[in-house]
Amino acid sequence: MILEGIVTTVNVDGSVNISPMGPVVDDERIDRLVLRPYQTSVTCQNLLRTRQGVFHVTDDVELIARAAVDRLDEVPTLLRCETAQGWILADACRWFAFEVREIDTSAPRARLRAEIVDRGPIRDFFGFNRAKHAVVEAAILATRTAILPAAEIAGELRRLAVLVEKTGGTAERRAFDFLDSYIREATGTLDAKEIADEPQPAAPAAGQRP
Numbered sequence: 175m176i177l178e179g180i181v182t183t184v185n186v187d188g189s190v191n192i193s194p195m196g197p198v199v200d201d202e203r204i205d206r207l208v209l210r211p212y213q214t215s216v217t218c219q220n221l222l223r224t225r226q227g228v229f230h231v232t233d234d235v236e237l238i239a240r241a242a243v244d245r246l247d248e249v250p251t252l253l254r255c256e257t258a259q260g261w262i263l264a265d266a267c268r269w270f271a272f273e274v275r276e277i278d279t280s281a282p283r284a285r286l287r288a289e290i291v292d293r294g295p296i297r298d299f300f301g302f303n304r305a306k307h308a309v310v311e312a313a314i315l316a317t318r319t320a321i322l323p324a325a326e327i328a329g330e331l332r333r334l335a336v337l338v339e340k341t342g343g344t345a346e347r348r349a350f351d352f353l354d355s356y357i358r359e360a361t362g363t364l365d366a367k368e369i370a371d372e373p374q375p376a377a378p379a380a381g382q383r384p
């Protein structure tokens with residue numbers, strides 16, 4: 175099972191890198207993680223060097239959205255992890271400090287097996303929300319603008335925009351608008367709202383071939 179969350183690692187200069195990652199987890203207790211960062215990512219380079227990091231479960235989709243494309247407007251509050259080298263996001267729901275024990279870099283996406291060495295609860299998880307889920311999906315799309323066709327991304331965004339409109343709060347709308355603009359810049363397409371407002375081709379009449 176994959177659990178989407180945020181990994182903090184320590185950069186060469188001692189600053190903190192914050193990136194969404196979806197490790198494979200063993201079960202709901204989470205004693206182990208298999209991280210699969212692209213070798214080109216800062217997270218991967220930091221983990222290969224330090225072998226330590228902190229994985230977080232969070233419902234803060236605005237942080238996920240901004241961290242995914244490296245556009246944090248401000249560094250979130252961080253607490254030093256006492257037992258492992260690393261930093262804890264103070265507003266996460268749960269955190270898991272880990273140590274990388276096995277490394278496989280034979281593919282572009284590395285496989286890093288890690289053991290949880292410390293953990294802690296911080297606050298309750300908000301709960302399921304379709305808008306939050308839509309922002310997470312849009313954040314993943316934002317990290318794939320170089321590999322997915324622009325039309326496919328635009329179509330997905332249009333579908334996700336409806337979920338945000340229907341079920342989102344202020345933070346989800348802000349996060350989605352941010353991603354929408356980011357993707358529009360990166361792909362040179364219209365944003366999801368403009369696309370939704372564009373006249374759609376008329377549906378074929380009954381019996382007419384589309």
Ligand SMILES: Cc1cc2nc3c(=O)[nH]c(=O)nc-3n(C[C@H](O)[C@H](O)[C@H](O)COP(=O)(O)O)c2cc1C
Binds near residue numbers: 191192195241242244
């Ligand atoms: C929910 C979510 C899960 C992600 N999971 C992964 C992952 O497992 N591996 C990966 O390489 N990138 C993943 N990404 C993309 C990275 O977060 C993104 O490429 C980021 O810019 C990497 O940052 P870094 O270079 O600072 O590590 C994910 C993005 C999101 C939004």
